Amino acid sequence: MKRSAVFFIVFITLLGALIGASFLWDIGWGRQAGINLWANLREMLAIVPPSFVLIALFDTWVKREQVEGQLGTSSGIRGYLWAVLLAGVSVGGAYVMFPLAASLHRKGASLRIVFAYLGFAGVCRIPMMLFEASYLGPLFTILRLVTAIPLAGLLGAALGAWLEKRRYEIRQPAA
């Protein structure tokens, strides 16, 4: 068996034992960990499977030329606008944005735009902004967006440009 598989089984067993024991002997933080795990698991099951199917359908049906035209090296400012829009409707945080970035890159999106997208995805996800504006006020959200969106685009593009010169690839772990 592969080492990573052994590690995974040990991790799951330990976590299960910890939570099981906590419920048996009523250990507060262990019980809380169990409750958190259940909530995380439910969130993941709600978001991840449909996202992965949609990404795979994207990989199957969308032609490379179409992505290249909109998000490729010669797409200019329009590519960044697409990246902001895509980030706005991204759900699931890290579980979805990295697989999506890998697929976009494989289809011909430039690394500049892919890394700009990854920056935007942490900054301007719509559900997140709605929570933020309602709890901390719209001025807070607006200031944050005005500062972070240009900077995320600029630094993401710079990182992408730097990586482009190094024959860098984003991997899709299963491919």
Added chain:
Amino acid sequence: MAYILWGAMLAALAASFAADKQKTVKALKMAGKRLLKITPLFFYVIGLTAVVLALIPPGWVERVLGRESGFSGILLSMGLGSVTMMPGFVAFPLAAALKAQGVSYAALAAFTMTLMNVGVVTFPLEKSYLGVRATLIRNGIGLILASAVTAVIALVFGEVIL
């Protein structure tokens, strides 16, 4: 939100199936294989997040961030935001509660920005897609973004952070 996603998936699958059955089956297999491959890393992330969040005693974040103000408070907020991971529906109510206890807007910006843009717990997951070097730089950029937003918020809200 999840309903929209599942609905979109079903609609897309139906359209794809009508257009080409074999291609659709191939896509489903591709999605399944990728999911299976990455599932262990997802479990590390949600397992670690669950334990880390549970180990933080109730009220601890409020106590620590409420007591420290100024620059050390900002640094602490960034540290906490980087190592923890919580969904938006937990993070922003917490931020509002912190605000009510007198924590500055600048510290809240530092906390929420690092929460969303810097991930210590998600490092292994991110690394498997981007590689170590790009992951480190990307998280460094997250810190820069958080610092810039913190500075702007402090300036506009008239808070002293130095």
